[in-house]
Amino acid sequence: MKNNRIFYFISLFAFSAFWACSGSGDENQLIDDESVIQEIQLDDTKIPQQFYQLPSPVEMFMFMWEDGAPFYNTHLNPIENVDKYVDSKKKSLNLGIYSADLAYCTVYDKNQETMNLFSATKKLAEDLGLTEGFDQSILERIDKNIENSDSLYRITSDSYSKTLTFLQSQGRTEVLPYIVYGGWLESLYIATQTVKKFNPESGIAERINDQGLLLENLIEFFNAIKVSDAYADTILKDLNSLDLLFKKSAESEDGLMTKEVYGEVKEQVKTLRNQIVK
């Protein structure tokens, strides 16, 4: 139990580096008629910060692993691509992509891939000045535990934990939404590429359909970025377009995703993901 507790402390912030995302509090809340809500009418001046949280990609991969989905290393972003990314936004997006790939490999016990991906992730993190969590000692720990999947899982989580602390303490919120978006998109890309025969009532179809709710958080997160730029505007436009597809399912009678909508989501996700990794 004590060990478990220590483990939870260690992993407490795991992955939240990328998925616990905070934004400025300039969003108007449309609050309705529920009585208790009146007590928490939001005054913008009293909202110093908003947090837009997404379940981490590891949860998608855990689900797939538990569901018996096979692993395909062809779905990973090749580590050779890491040198292609020059500007900070592209680096942030691909840090998210590689982080999701890293999670995919650790969940599926692909230890050598984990090691390689950690190096690529480390490079991008360093380029972005996110040195904490990706230092040499972590790399050495991975090397020592290359045969132990559970340890690798914990070590990679630990590195994310340190990154979170670093990002938050440095107020580096300008990179967070991009990292979160990259990670979320990669997990959705891997999930949709893995499904070969779509069954709207299957667990994985439901989990893919659920991503519409994560997407809503992500859109709000990007909307909350005060200083918008071409990158943010383009991403927001892409996300809104994807959101329209998910809304088709959400507003259907049974709430299930149809094969046609799934096909459109799969194609759009593939296009967006490939634009980022190229």
Added chain:
Amino acid sequence: MKNLWILGLIAIFYSTSAEAQRCDKYNRYCDAELLDYDYSSQSAFAFMYPGDTIPVKTVLYGNKEYHITVCSEHEGVSWKIVEPYRKTEKSIAEIRRDTSKTYKVDEYGDFIVDNETGDYIVESVSFTVDTIWNSERVAAERLIFDNKKANEWKERVSKTQRAFVYVIMPMDSNPEGSCVAVFIGKNEFQKSSFKTKKPSGDYY
């Protein structure tokens, strides 16, 4: 001497700022009882001043059990969980009123003309009122929990949903600010506890 004062003030300012940014040092101030859940994914840490409200917008996956608790350096912090949803609101766009008349006809089906006025003779007048509705999808929130009775929420979520945790720092809290931790934990964390199924031929 004056410089020393200024340096001292700067030091205090920076130490306060640093403290503000390190609210993730959970064990410094938080007594919340964490369970054997995974709190890593969506927990949030913030520094709040009196009167501040912080929304933590989360997504809870279906068929999972969640544990949400909030702790703060200030004991009287209040928090709530609400579920956002969309509902359809109807409003009247237009009311159309039509009047239609039927006229008297003779045995041959021709309209009968009033000899005095020269107009057709009205047999009956009917009024129809047609209401055109506007249908609009609006965002609303439904209360799931507030911490008046307990300081933790533990529930199995049946269907994936968004959930917003609102944390409100009372006006009587420390004017210099207080750390707050919002723990959002999901059960099933250790990978070794998972059992994988054989690949399903249906869709993989």
